[in-house]
Amino acid sequence: MATLDTQANIPAPDDFYEALIGLHRDLSDAQSALVNAKLILLLANHIGDPQVLREAMAAAREDVLVSVPTHAS
Amino acid sequence: MYQYPTYEYRRPPELDGTSRHCPVVVVGAGPVGLTVAIDLAQRGIAVLLIDDDNTVSMGSRAICYSKRTLEILDRLGCGETVASKGVRWHVGKVYQGSELAYQFDLLPDSGHRRPAFVNLQQYHFEECLVRRAQDLPALEIRWRQRVSEVTQQADRVDLSVTTDDGEYALSCDWLIACDGARSPVRQMLGLDFEGQVFRDRFLIADIHMTSDFPAERRFWFDPPFHPNQSVLLHRQPDDIWRVDFQLGWDADPELEKRADRIMPRLRAMLGPDARFEIEWASVYTFSCRRMQKFRHGRLLFAGDSAHLVSPFGARGANSGIQDADNLAWKLELVLRGLAPEVLLDSYDSERVAAADESLANSTRATDFITPKSPVSRCFRDAVLALARRHPFARGLVNSGRLSVPSVLARSPLNTADRDTFAGAMLPGTVAADAPVEGEAGAWLLEYLGGGFVLLVFGDAVDDTAARAVSEDPIGCRVVQVGGAQGAARLRVRDVQGLAAARYDGKAGTCYLLRPDQHVCARWRAFDADAVRAALACATAQV
Structure with missing residues (x-):
């Protein structure tokens, strides 16, 4: 089974980033959230490998609970 | 309208001084209690089945x-x-809004005697079973009597039973509690029933309507006639249709049960011209929970008394009936002194594993149908939106994963494979059906009966060997697929080659099947000692 590749793998990173932000142009927060969810599902299916997906999910969640301030008082 | 039968209460002789000890008392004549009582009685075990009502299921x-x-x-x-x-x-359709998002076929291959599902009102189902029960001399049903006290002793269970004419005492070797989600027996003994309650409400309406809608399961997410909620439609016999509306947690259950609230919902769904009347309606919530153990000494819990799931997936009654199927043969062997009591612990471990499988499936379906957070709702809607165009997303749509028999893969009663097999029939799997020709019927499962069976492909087991196997105290019949006829073997012909295909059966292949028709061992060649050892293992005699 493969492992998650976290070395640079996108040929033109700035182009990709611009496209990712552009994807959300003129969308409400709810519409953006839906687009993000669809994108995650499409990419997850393309990857397929459960080990890679598990590692990506763990990497995405890493440090979130400590670094992001919550609005709860 | 359905005419509910009335089953007569008879004054029990114990009220007039006779005492009674029964091998088995079953509490609750619902689908599970009736099944286990019939199974035991058919095995010649005397059973007393006690029910606090005098008719079948209401609704x-x-x-x-x-x-x-x-x-x-x-x-x-x-x-x-x-x-x-x-x-x-066997076909299910899932809609998002008014568009078909996903369709499944639960029985894509032919060559099975029975369809993936039949829809039938529980009252009809119970009535069929009561009629069968009444044919069995070993089974006595006591209607309108309530078990009011249960005390477990080292060698028996003592009961008090309350009737209109007073209270009497009984004792039994084993008590099977099939008394439903609120199980009075479980509560009397103060036993646990842990799990998760879901904050959602659903309205069931059974309506009488003549319609040429096909017999399919239809499920809508967010349909135009019931926005933001889900709806499920099923066809039943007698022109009865089941409609299940998701209402949300804030709905008032008393208000929503009223006809003047239900009629506009149905009208919106079925159109202005549909002619229908409401036969039965109910508002329900559900929880997913189970007892930690299904066996407590001489008390055995089966069906809803032991485990509870959401209705999406048809895993309530169907898994309870598999509990009954699993328990009856084990209890018979223990009562006859052919297996140690510890065999009943495998009822617990096997059916707890099956219940956990149901609970996991049910919880996952519920998370899809009733998302618990905005992000969960967002992913759900994303899946439904993608499913219209992209095949991969259809597999993620979850409107209930419908009941399939549990594979008891980790059962202590299994003998691990030492030979190599292809296909799905690994130890713990329920025996696959196949069309055959022979003396006893046109389907393979008809030849298996209710005892151990050695299913042999070809004539690798001769009459002497077959007799030796059947003379084991546990008893094991030989059923032979193809090959030459013999006096001590029941032979079938594999007319479409499906038995060989489904079992990966080659000349010499042997499967040992338990009385509940689950595979417990298999070999590529017959070995009498191995069969004897596997039989001992499957009956906890090790």
């Missing part, structure tokens, strides 16, 4: 009965009655 309640349930009932002599009365279906 249609559990309506989807699975292929495995029908196969179990075939063994119990009432499969055909239930199957022929029910509405067969």
Whole structure:
């Protein structure tokens, strides 16, 4: 089974980033959230490998609970 | 309208001084209690079945009965009655809004006696089973009597039973509690029932309507006639249709039960011209929970008393009936002194594993149908939106994963494979059906009966060997697929080659099947010692 590749793998990173932000142009927060969810599902299916997906999910969640301030008082 | 039968209360002789000790008392004459009582009685074990009512289930309640349930009932002599009365279906359609998002076929290959599901009102189902029960001399049903006290002793269970004419005492070796989600027996003993309650409410309406809608399961997410919620439609016999509306947690259950609230919902769904009347309606919530153990000494819990799931997936009654199927043969062997009591611990471990599988499936379906957070709702809507165009997303749509028999893969009663097999029939799997020709019927499962069977491909087991196997105290018949005829073997012909295909059966292949028709061992060649050892293992004699 493969492992998650976290070395640079996108040929033109700035182009990709611009496209990712552009994807959300003129969308409400709810519409953006839906687009993000669809994108995650499409990419997850393309990857397929459960080990890679598990590692990506763990990497995405890493440090979130400590670094992001919550609005709860 | 359905005419509810009335089963007569008879004054029990124990009220007038006779005492009674029974091998088995079953509490609750619902689908599970009736099944286990019939199974035991058919095995010649005297059973007393006690129910606090004097009729069948009020309302249609559990309506989807699975292929495995029908196969179990075939063994119990009432499969055909239930199957022929029910509405067969195998196609499910899932809609997002008014568009079809996903469609599934639960039985894509032919060559099975029974369909994936039949829909039948629980009252019809119970009535069929009561009729079968009344044919069995070893089974006595006591209607309108309530078990009011249960005390477990080292060697027996003592009971008090309350009737209109007063209270009497009984004792039994084993008590099977099939008394439902609120199980009075479980509560009397203060036993646990832990799990998760879901904050959602659903309205069930059974309506009488003449319609040419096909017999399919239809499920809508966010349909135009019931925005933001889900709706489920099922066809039942007698022109009865089950509609299940998701209402949300804030709905008032008393208000929503009223006809003037239900009628506009149905009208919006079925259109201005539809003619229908409401037969039965109920507002329900559900929880997913189970007892930690299904065996407590001489008390055995089966069905809803032991485990509870959401209705999406038809995993309530169907898994309870598999509990009964699993328990009856084990209890028979223990009562006859042919197996140690520890065999009953495998009822606990096997059915707890099956219940956990149901609970996991049910919880996942519920998270999809009733998302618990905005992000969960967002992913759900994303899946539904993608499913219209992209095949991969259809597999993620979860409107309930419908009941299939549990594979008891980790059972202590299994003998691990030492030979190599292809296909799905690994130890713990329920025996696959196949069309055959022979003396006893046109389907392989009809030849298995209710005892251990050595299923042999070809004539690798001669009459001497077959007799030796059957003379084991546990008893094991040889059923032979193809090959030459012999006096001590029941032979079938594999007319379409499906038995060989489904079992990866080659000349010499042997499967040992338990009385509940689960595979417990298999070999590429017959070995009498190995069969004897596997039989001992499957009956906890090790």
